[in-house]
Amino acid sequence: MRVIFMGTPDFAVPVLDALVKAGHDVVAAYSQPPRAGGRRGKALTPSPVHAWAEELGIEVRTPLSFRKDPDALPALQALEADVAVVAAYGLILPQAVLDAPKHGCLNVHGSLLPRWRGAAPIQRAILAGDAETGVGIMQMEAGLDTGPVRLEERTSIGGKTAGELTVELSAMGARLMVEVLADLDGHPAVVQPEEGVTYASKIEKAEARLDFTRSAVEVERQVRAFNPAPGAFFEFQGERIKVLTAHVQTDLELRADFESIPGLILDDQLAIGCCVGAIRPDMVQRAGRGVMTSRELLRGLDIPRGTRL
Template sequence: MRIVYMGTPDFSVAPLQALYDAGYEIPLVVTRPDQARDRGKKTKPTPVKALALELGLPVLSPETMKGAWDGGDQEEFWKALQEAKPDCIVVAAYGQILPKNVLDLPKYGCINIHASLLPRWRGAAPIQRSILEGDQETGVTIMYMAEKLDAGDMLAKVTTPTAGKTAGGLHDELSQLGAKLLIDTLPALFDGTVKAEPQDESLVTYAAMVFKKDGLVDFSKDPQAIEWQIRGLSPWPGAYTFYQGQQMKLLEASMEDKATGKADGTLAAVEKDRIVFAAGGKSLVVTRIQMPGKKAMPVSEYLKGNKLEVGTLCTNQAE
């Protein structure tokens, strides 16, 4: 079977490698254009392009697919896609909506690897949102692609617990799980035995993009929600507060269901290997931090050469 693969970031690398290792013919890989990656404005290929070139696979990076079939400036891409004669198009975090003409091209359709248990968390940041909202489990869904975002019929799912995992760690795990699920699902797709399940629209939630401002900790919230925030926004943008005007990143934490008697946001205790903030009428226990100009480190290591003052009220902005 001939499979055209479309993907861009690190999440998309494992499924492409899995297709290649499984022996599928990959006549074309489609990814986003090279982007400037540093202050010198030098460009680097996307992770998917880098792997495709390493594997000797043809790569195209259209700026857009709009107009690709009606004489627009992407006509060359549309011609190459037709000449690839895909039996199926596999998409994983490509970064563009596919037009109907592309969706209708392959015999077995276009399928997408989505990092959530649909219909929960359609959209841009499903991994982060699953942790931020305290979901007990998440996973990967493989579904047919439709013109509406992440709304196609579901073909297969795999689940994994979220407890104790950061968004970064879960990202890597789901990429690998998605790659395996893809290889397990394709035979049923091609022999016609796959069972497609429509999504229940009443259960749909949307995973909005994550921004840097989302990392600012609100100590009036329950400390469990703050712990989810710390894990859900790691490694980017990171959860943070301001201690004496300096940004303090909170990297590892847990909650204790006891009051400190202090105002929310107050550094209530500094101990050998942890610091305690008053939060939501309870205690947020932090064991790993990062201060400006310093590497991330356990609180115990930071306290060997630095002081943190009990009673300091952390704020939501630099002084």
């Protein structure tokens, strides 16, 4: 098929790669424009999809908006594509774009629709304590992730981080997309159920602050949901310390009356009291330093028992 690919982050790269390896003619790759780095004056950095498409010799286009750029839509229509494959592109596609390819636009969506429509389905599924998630190949329409689904696959969340799930679901979505494109008629679009709709709003950086007024189980989910980005954290003496991995502490010796005081350090090994239970960070990171164990952290930073975070 003549395929237009639309994607931006790392999640989308395996999908693009799979299309090329399957023998499809990717006539153009659309991605969000290059962005400046974290420091002023730093050169613009192309997105992961942009960089990989160039490696593959595919033309890359980076319109700011299909609605505001008068040339963007005619240029896309001129490609005369059979289908557009979309994976975490990050721009809203107007109806004219959705209608341009012969078979419309197919989206790789990282949830079990209609649960977690929207921007951050992987993180929201972890935060909510969902037992499983998955990928759906969705025929796009104008609504927010409301289109019918052609193919779906599930996986257990277990103790996976958002980063681990992203890698897994990306590979799964790439495989499913190739399967659907190989036989569109054999994978008819099934309308999503009306019940069970939830929305995965964009992750705000403030959400990454660990909330010890929640249960230890919920705090541990925060750690996994925000690994690798934006990174869950707590503050001690004005310093932000990221928590990359943690586990719910169940040792009986920690079951003291003050365990229910949120943010209280319960021992000399960084067990932290929550409203229910306690959490123990395993791998942490101080600003400007490498990843270390909690034990290594405490060798250089005294956070004694009885401290309130």
